[in-house]
Amino acid sequence: QVQLVESGGGLVQAGGSLGLSCAASGRTISNYNMGWFRQAPGKERELAAAISWSGGTTYYANSVKGRFTISRDNAKNTVYLQMNSLKPEDTGLYYCAAKNMFSALSAPRYEYWGQGTQVTVSS
Numbered sequence: 001q002v003q004l005v006e007s008g009g010g011l012v013q014a015g016g017s018l019g020l021s022c023a024a025s026g027r028t029i030s031n032y033n034m035g036w037f038r039q040a041p042g043k044e045r046e047l048a049a050a051i052s053w054s055g056g057t058t059y060y061a062n063s064v065k066g067r068f069t070i071s072r073d074n075a076k077n078t079v080y081l082q083m084n085s086l087k088p089e090d091t092g093l094y095y096c097a098a099k100n101m102f103s104a105l106s107a108p109r110y111e112y113w114g115q116g117t118q119v120t121v122s123s
Helices: none
Strands: 003-007 010-013 018-025 032-039 046-051 058-060 068-073 078-083 092-100 117-122
Touching (some): 018 032, 018 092, 032 078, 058 068
Antiparallel strands (some): 018 078
16 A cells, blocks of 8 residues: 655745645555646546656646656655646646556556645636
8 A cells, every 4th residue: 555645735826836745655656657636626637747657757738738847756755746837727636646657657547646735826
């Protein structure tokens, strides 16, 4: 089992930046692909960014490409999401998730989930 705990959410003005962290426990995440999902009120959950087990490959949704950066530190068992140039439409609950290293990054099916951290971007 992998336990995931997100942190770093908050309220920020449009154009600002936030950095999210996802701390894992229970198992090393070095064998897992990791993703950041988000869910806005009244909308379906979407995969915003993902990173391969080694950090060598990343995936970004078109809506965040060029503004968000996903990274990981396997030694610290932590995954990060740096969000710049934030927009009101980035508002939502952000979840960290993990899945086995053989599954495609962009595929939305993940095995382990955190509880989420709220990001609110004001206009």
